[in-house]
Amino acid sequence: MTKTAAIIGGGVIGGGWAARFTLNGWDVKVYDPDPEAERKIGEVMTNARRALPMLVDQPMPEPGSMTLCSTLEEAATGAELIVEAVPERVEIKHKVYAQIEAVNTDGIIASSTSGIMPTDLQSQMAHPGRLIVAHPFNPVYLLPLVELVAGEKTDAQHIEAAKEIYSSLGMYPLHCRVEIEGFLSDRLQEALWREALWLLHDDVATADEIDAAIAYGPGLRWAQMGTMQTFHLAGGEGGMRAMLAMFGPCLKWPWTKLMDVPELTDDFVNKVGGQCETQAGDLGPRDLERIRDDNLIGIIRSLKQNNWGAGAVARAHSNALRPAMDDTKPLLTQNRVVPVDWTDINGHMNEGRYGQIFSDAAEEVMAHVGADEAYIEGGLSYFTVETTVKYIAETHAGERVHVYTTVTQGEGKKLRCFHEMKRASDGELMATCDQFMLHVSLETRRTCDPAPDVKAKVEALAALHASE
Structure with missing residues (x-):
C-alpha cells in the first residue's frame, strides 16, 4: 500500500525530502507559497532521479506521485508523515503546526529544523506528543544521516516509528537522546x-x-x-x-x-x-550540485564495497530492494543504473566494470540457489575459472541496464551461466558473458561437491532453462 508524506516548504531541504520520499515509492504532497516552487523542486527532482539510483545495485521502487498543493491544509490532509521544512523562525513554525493540527490529527509531524529545541516547537500544540525533529543533511536525497530528537512531550513511539520510516528510505536515523540546541552534527x-x-x-x-x-x-x-x-x-x-x-x-x-x-x-x-x-x-548552483552529487556517489560507493559507514547504509538499502526471481525464464540478475565511477577516459563503461556487473550477476545466481553469504561463511562457494566477454554497444553513466542470466550447465561441481546485458530503455544488446564456475571448499581451495540442496537447485535451474 502506497504511503503518503506531506512536505511543508519546498526549498533546498523540502525539495530534497520530496525527492527522497517520491523515489522510494511514497506519494508526496508539497506546499510552498513561493511562485517559483514548482521550478525549484523540479530541478532538485531532476538531480535526484539521476543520482540516487546510482547508489544502489537494485531497481528502486516504482516512484510515487508528487503533487504541488495550493494550500497547506490540502497537503497535510491524510498524510502519515508531515515534514515541516519552513524558515527557522519559531513563530512561523507554530503557525504551521496549528494549520496542520486543524486537518490532521494522526500523522507524525517531523521538523527539519537545524537546531531549534523540539520542546519549544511543540509548546503551543494541542497534541504535542507527535512532534519530533528529523534533521537531514543536504543533499537530502543522497546523504543518509537524519538526526531524530524528541521534545519533553514527545511520545517515544513516534521516535521508534520514525526510525523505521527513515531506515526504509535508505537513511541512517541517529537518535539524539539528549535535547540540546543544534543537536549533534x-x-x-x-x-x-x-x-x-x-x-x-x-x-x-x-x-x-x-x-x-x-x-x-x-x-x-x-x-x-x-x-x-x-x-x-x-x-x-x-x-x-x-x-x-x-x-x-x-x-x-x-x-x-x-x-x-x-x-x-x-x-x-x-x-x-x-x-x-x-x-x-563559472559554475552555477546546478553545476556545483551535480559535481557534489557525483563525488558523493563515488565516496559512498567506495565505502559500500567494505560495508562501512554510509556505504553500509546504501548496501543494506540495496539488499532490501532485491526483487524475487522467476526460475522459468532467464533470471533478471542485474537491474541497475551505471554509476559515474564506472566510466573511463572515453566516457563509457570500462572493461573492468563489465567484469564487475557480470560478477555481480553471478553472485545473484549463487544467492538464488542457496550459495549465499551464510553458505560462504560455512566454507563453500563457487569460483569462476573461465569467462568470455563480448562488447557490442557502448554503455554510459546514468543508463539503466538489465542483465539476464541463463544457467546453461548445472551438474556436479559445474555451474555455467550465459549473461546478456541489455539497455533497459530499448532492449538493445550491449554485451554478453559466458561464465564457467566450479564449486570449491574454501578450506582446501579445491573443488568439491555442493551441498545437496544447492546442487538440486542448480540442476533444476539448468533443466528449466534448457527447455526454454
Missing part, C-alpha cells in the same frame, strides 16, 4: 565554520585555502570515520589515551577562537561572499 559543524570565519576575517587564509585544508586531508578521513575514531586511530597502539597524552596539552594553547565570532559587518559579508563566488568561477 550542527554543533560540530558550526565549531569548524566559526573557526574558518575567523581565519578568513583575520586574513590568515582565503576561502579556497580553508576548504583545501579540509577537502584534501581530514575531510577524506571524516567521510568514513568520525573525529573520535580518527584520533583514536592516530594514537597508534595506545589509541585515544596515547593521543590525549601527546596532544592534550595543545587544547590549552590559543589555537582557536571558538568562544567568539567575528562581527558580520557588510564589508566582511561581502569579503566572504566574494571569495566564495571566486571559488565557484
Whole structure:
C-alpha cells in the first residue's frame, strides 16, 4: 500500500525530502507559497532521479506521485508523515503546526529544523506528543544521516516509528537522546565554520585555502570515520589515551577562537561572499550540485564495497530492494543504473566494470540457489575459472541496464551461466558473458561437491532453462 508524506516548504531541504520520499515509492504532497516552487523542486527532482539510483545495485521502487498543493491544509490532509521544512523562525513554525493540527490529527509531524529545541516547537500544540525533529543533511536525497530528537512531550513511539520510516528510505536515523540546541552534527559543524570565519576575517587564509585544508586531508578521513575514531586511530597502539597524552596539552594553547565570532559587518559579508563566488568561477548552483552529487556517489560507493559507514547504509538499502526471481525464464540478475565511477577516459563503461556487473550477476545466481553469504561463511562457494566477454554497444553513466542470466550447465561441481546485458530503455544488446564456475571448499581451495540442496537447485535451474 502506497504511503503518503506531506512536505511543508519546498526549498533546498523540502525539495530534497520530496525527492527522497517520491523515489522510494511514497506519494508526496508539497506546499510552498513561493511562485517559483514548482521550478525549484523540479530541478532538485531532476538531480535526484539521476543520482540516487546510482547508489544502489537494485531497481528502486516504482516512484510515487508528487503533487504541488495550493494550500497547506490540502497537503497535510491524510498524510502519515508531515515534514515541516519552513524558515527557522519559531513563530512561523507554530503557525504551521496549528494549520496542520486543524486537518490532521494522526500523522507524525517531523521538523527539519537545524537546531531549534523540539520542546519549544511543540509548546503551543494541542497534541504535542507527535512532534519530533528529523534533521537531514543536504543533499537530502543522497546523504543518509537524519538526526531524530524528541521534545519533553514527545511520545517515544513516534521516535521508534520514525526510525523505521527513515531506515526504509535508505537513511541512517541517529537518535539524539539528549535535547540540546543544534543537536549533534550542527554543533560540530558550526565549531569548524566559526573557526574558518575567523581565519578568513583575520586574513590568515582565503576561502579556497580553508576548504583545501579540509577537502584534501581530514575531510577524506571524516567521510568514513568520525573525529573520535580518527584520533583514536592516530594514537597508534595506545589509541585515544596515547593521543590525549601527546596532544592534550595543545587544547590549552590559543589555537582557536571558538568562544567568539567575528562581527558580520557588510564589508566582511561581502569579503566572504566574494571569495566564495571566486571559488565557484563559472559554475552555477546546478553545476556545483551535480559535481557534489557525483563525488558523493563515488565516496559512498567506495565505502559500500567494505560495508562501512554510509556505504553500509546504501548496501543494506540495496539488499532490501532485491526483487524475487522467476526460475522459468532467464533470471533478471542485474537491474541497475551505471554509476559515474564506472566510466573511463572515453566516457563509457570500462572493461573492468563489465567484469564487475557480470560478477555481480553471478553472485545473484549463487544467492538464488542457496550459495549465499551464510553458505560462504560455512566454507563453500563457487569460483569462476573461465569467462568470455563480448562488447557490442557502448554503455554510459546514468543508463539503466538489465542483465539476464541463463544457467546453461548445472551438474556436479559445474555451474555455467550465459549473461546478456541489455539497455533497459530499448532492449538493445550491449554485451554478453559466458561464465564457467566450479564449486570449491574454501578450506582446501579445491573443488568439491555442493551441498545437496544447492546442487538440486542448480540442476533444476539448468533443466528449466534448457527447455526454454
